[in-house]
Amino acid sequence: DIQMTQSPSTLSASVGDRVTITCRASESVAGWLAWYQQKPGKAPKLLIYKASSLVAGVPSRFSGSGSGAEYTLTISSLQPDDFATYYCQQYHSYSPLTFGGGTKVEIK
């Protein structure tokens, strides 16, 4: 399995802050990396695919970058609606598809 490790596990931030979340894979996933946002009691929502491609309708304050085994999700100016848990997912290998453990972004 490709193991996905996110850091930090929890992040405290204020509205307007620039926030960065890191996702490290146990081996290169060659850019086949997605990011999801999940709010309590809801299903995850796809934000970014192929490491840096923004899903239609997702605000441009979200961006993704990285290559090989290390990736980041950046929120350029945190908004009240952004307080949620974020997950990375690799789809380089389907044996199996794997997710990171999540990063909870909470209000400072």
Added chain:
Amino acid sequence: QVQLHESGPGLVKPSETLALTCSVSDDSISTYHWSWIRQTPGQGLEWIGYVSSSGTTNYNPSLKSRVALSRDTSKKQFSLRLTSVTAADTAVYYCARHSPGGTAAGTFDSWGLGTLVTVSS
């Protein structure tokens, strides 16, 4: 926008079989791949497997001996069976649609609301 809806028992006894169905609101079941994903507080998100647009299946190796996915295109449904369940299988189970082919094909662009399944006697 496609809607997905999971249904099935919320309580299953240990050693028995968990069976869930996902209903798809439109006629796209033969166009996309469809997955089951579960979420537990301790283990996070775990991909269970998918049934492809052509009806083939692919499973998480850690669950492969206990899992079977199937689909019924006439009913616009796909299903999960997980045998010999234990308390460790207690989770919120989601059905999800794979994004269209190309660079997003292994991601999930539409999800059901999720259904909590508890394994307990």
